[in-house]
Amino acid sequence: MSTPRLSVDGARDCFAMNRRLFLAGVAVAGILPPPAIAAAQPDVRVEKAGRAGTFRSVADALAAAPSDPAKPWHIAIGPGIWEEKLRITRPHVTLSGAGRDRTILTYSIAAGMKRPDKGNWGTYGSSAVTVEAPDFTATRLSIRNDFDYVANTLRPDGINGAQAVALALGPGADRSVLRDVAIIGHQDSLYLRAGRTLVADSLIAGSVDFIFGGAAALIRHCEIRSRRRPGDGVQGFVSAPSTHQAQSVGFVFRNCRLTREQGLPDGSVYLGRPWRAGGNMDLLGASAFIDCWMDAHIHPDGWTSMGYARNGARAQLTPEEARLFEFGSQGPGSGSASRSRRLLSTADLATFDTSNIWGDWQPA
Structure with a gap:
């Protein structure tokens, strides 16, 4: 069995090559216009009371954005539960709430539910x-996605999906910033599919693969809360990165707290x-937890394999093959090298600088 030190050294060589490839891609992205700065004061408000000058739904406020896509559009959303399925296709949108x-x-x-055209919604x-x-x-x-995952799991006729x-x-998403938000679901809560993202001072909660995708993301000073689901044994997986092998950095969790629901x-x-989505052999998931506190719900092995289909057969992508690492883990869920x-090592941390995560973008 190779030692952890050797495995990390080998990974560093891979990181060095991938960094050059990734930064070349960032240089191409640099031809895009610089991001506009959102106005400090909201352009419009959405309120349940429907007072003069306000919108009654978030969708209506989005539809009222000016035709010039370079103009920032800041929507202040008042207190309440807003049950809307929203799709944002306009650049420079800010949604701010009351807390x-x-x-x-x-x-x-949920993915297995039927769309109006009778097809399934699918994960995305x-x-x-x-x-x-x-x-x-x-x-x-x-x-939040308030699909009742637990009830569906307990039902004998629960949907598959x-x-x-x-x-x-x-x-199309890039340079996304999530601050002081709560993102709550069960399976697949936060899909970081594309682009570059900062998540800061926030809560992300779920059970199975609840932070997943191929984006380059820094998740900093967040609570990562695992939720209980029916059954014994394995209760979940925090991250499921599907990072392209040419991208040096995927998910970076820094100074986060990994907590759990009662009874987990x-x-x-x-x-x-x-996650090797669709059996794509170019995907080599990258995820790193740096200076994070972990409760005892974290498995002593830390990471595990994930299956994928390849030429009609099932295969496993193992943690040893992928790019899954830790540094400075603390708490009862931290483990020894294996x-x-x-x-x-301390020298390896340079790989996870924000310049490698975001290139020339530095969010305010």
């Missing part, structure tokens, strides 16, 4: 809020597993 526990954007839908289509444009900001609000995304940052057993949740739980 995480006061402004709640929600929808209840299940999102309560979908963003497909650059320079999106959300602050002081909650985004319980993925229920709260927020999806999809094709010790050792029942993995830090993550590498073949699956690879610990970075």
Whole structure:
């Protein structure tokens, strides 16, 4: 068995090559116009009371944005539960609320449920809020998918396809900023599918693969809360990165707290597993937890494998093959170095600088 030190050294060589490839891609992205700065004061307000000069729905406020896509559009959303399935395709949109526990954007839908055209929604289509444009900001609000995952699991006739995304940052999304938000679901809560993202001072809650996708994301000073689901044994997986192998950095969790709902057993949740979506061999998941506190629900092995289909057969992508690492883990869920739980050295941390995550973009 190779030592953790050797496995990390080998990974560093891979990181060095991938960094050059990724930064070349960032140089191409640099030809895009610089992001506009959102206005400090909202352009419009959405309120339940429907007073003069306000909108009664978030969708109506989005539809009222000026035709010039370079103009920032800041929507202040008042207290209340806003049950709307939202799709944001315009750049420079800011959604600000009255507080995480006061402004709640929600929808209840799952991948296996039927669309109006009788097809299934699918994982991406299940999102309560979908963003497909650059320079999106959300602050002081909650985004939830309230599909009843637990009840569906307990029903003998429950739907097959319980993925229920709260927020999806999809094709076209880039330079997204989420501050002081709560993103809550069960399976597949936060889909970081594309672009570059900062998530700061926020709560992300779920059970199975609840932070997943191929984006380059810094998740900083957040609570990462694992939720209990029916059954014994493995209760969930925090992250499921599907990072392209040419991209040096995927998900970086820094100074986060990994907590759990009451009753979630010790050792029942993995830090993550590498997702090779669609059997795409170019995907080599990258996720790192740096200076994070972990409760005892984290499995001693840290990471585990994930299956994928390849030429009609099933295969496994293992943690040793992927890019899954830790540094400075603390708390009862932290573990010692092993073949699956690879610990970075101080010198390795340069790989996870924001310049490698975001290139020339530095969010304010």
